[in-house]
Amino acid sequence: MxxxxxxxxxxxxxxxxxxxxxxxxxxxxxxxxxxxxxxxxxxxxxxxxxxxxxxxxxxxxxxxxxxxxxxxxxxxxxxxxxxxxxxxxxxxxxxxxxxxxxxxxxxxxxxxxxxxxxxxxxxxSVYSDVVTQSVVRTPGDRLEELMAGLRERGELCEVSGRLDHNFFLVSLRESALDELKAGVRDMGGYSMYTMRPPVHAPxxxxxxxxxxxxxxxxxxxxxxxxxxxxxxxxxxxxxxxxxxxxxxxxxxxxxxxxxxxxxxxxxxxxxxxxxxxxxxxxxxxxxxxxxxxxxxxxxxxxxxxxxxxxx
The missing domain is CATH 3.40.366.10 (Malonyl-Coenzyme A Acyl Carrier Protein, domain 2)
Known part of the structure; x- marks a missing residue:
C-alpha cells in the first residue's frame, strides 16, 4: 500500500x-x-x-x-x-x-x-507594486490573449502558476489589476484573492x-x-x-x-x-x-x- x-x-x-x-x-x-x-x-x-x-x-x-x-x-x-x-x-x-x-x-x-x-x-525596493492574482473558471487560451495584450503595452504580466485546467496565478503590477479582473470577468471567469508579496514569476x-x-x-x-x-x-x-x-x-x-x-x-x-x-x-x-x-x-x-x- x-x-x-x-x-x-x-x-x-x-x-x-x-x-x-x-x-x-x-x-x-x-x-x-x-x-x-x-x-x-x-x-x-x-x-x-x-x-x-x-x-x-x-x-x-x-x-x-x-x-x-x-x-x-x-x-x-x-x-x-x-x-x-x-x-x-x-x-x-x-x-x-x-x-x-x-x-x-x-x-x-x-x-x-x-x-x-x-x-x-x-x-x-524591487517590484514593490507587483501582486499575484488567482483566477478560476478561466480558459487558458483566452487568458493568454488578455495577458499578451497587457505585455504589448509594456506591462509586466506573467503566469506564476497553473493549478488546474482553468485555475491560474498571474503576476502583474497593481495598476493593471482592475483591467485583468475585468477581462477575466468578461470571459466568464472569477478573480479570487490577491497575494502580496507576489510569487513564482519569471x-x-x-x-x-x-x-x-x-x-x-x-x-x-x-x-x-x-x-x-x-x-x-x-x-x-x-x-x-x-x-x-x-x-x-x-x-x-x-x-x-x-x-x-x-x-x-x-x-x-x-x-x-x-x-x-x-x-x-x-x-x-x-x-x-x-x-x-x-x-x-x-x-x-x-x-x-x-x-x-x-x-
Missing amino acids: SSTTAMVFPGMGPSNFSEVGKFMVLDPYVRRRLKLADEALGFSLMDRFYEAKSDYSEYTQAAFLVNSLALADRAVDTLGIRPAVCVGPSFGQKAATVYVESLDFADALRMTMEMARCEEEFFA AFGTLRAKAEREVLDRYEVRAPSLPVIADQDGSVVETADAMRTMLLDTFDRAIHWPDAVAGLQRLGVKRLVVAGPDNLFRRLDCTTKNFEVLAFDPKSTVKQLTTPVRV
Whole structure:
C-alpha cells in the first residue's frame, strides 16, 4: 500500500494565530515539534507567531512549517504507512525538504525565516507594486490573449502558476489589476484573492540570485531519501543538486500542479496524504479525480482532539 502513497505538503495561504493557535496548543505532535523549534531558534516560536502582524511574516512561515511537519508525523502514526514519494508545491517544498531528510529540521526553520526576510527586503525596493492574482473558471487560451495584450503595452504580466485546467496565478503590477479582473470577468471567469508579496514569476530572477547568495549557499542540501516530484514540471528529484535547484526555482518558475500530478501518476501513486493547513490543493479537480485524498489539517485535528469519547 505504501508504495502507491505520496506525502503532500501544501502551499501556504494567509495564516494567523487565531486560525491555528488552538491546534498548536492541543496537538502533542505540534508540541513536540515546537520544543525542537524553540531549542533551535533560541526563543519561543509560539510567542513570536502570536505577536506577528503579517500573514506571511518570518514567524508565521516558520509556524506553518512546524504545523505541516507535525501533521505529517500524525498522519504516519495514524495510518501506519510510510509514503514512498513526496511533493511540496510552492511553500510546501520547505516541509518536503525536511521530510525527505535533505535538510535537518533546525536548518530548514532557519532557512525559512531567512528566506522570508530576504523576500521582504527584495519586495520593499524591487517590484514593490507587483501582486499575484488567482483566477478560476478561466480558459487558458483566452487568458493568454488578455495577458499578451497587457505585455504589448509594456506591462509586466506573467503566469506564476497553473493549478488546474482553468485555475491560474498571474503576476502583474497593481495598476493593471482592475483591467485583468475585468477581462477575466468578461470571459466568464472569477478573480479570487490577491497575494502580496507576489510569487513564482519569471521576472524575479534577481530575487532567486539574492536568495541563493544570501541564504541557500549557507546550507548543505543533501540528496533526498525519497523521490520528490518538482512542482514546476513534474520531474523526479533524486539528487542534492536537483533539490537545491528546485528550492531556487520556486522564486522564478511557475507552479504547474497538473504536471506534478502527472509525475506522481508516472510513479504509480494512487493515494495522497495531504499534511498541512490546506483548502486548495486537496480540493482541485486534477487532484480529486486522480487520487484518493486523505487530509490531515488543523481544523479536523482539533475536532478530533476535543470530541468526547463515548464509553
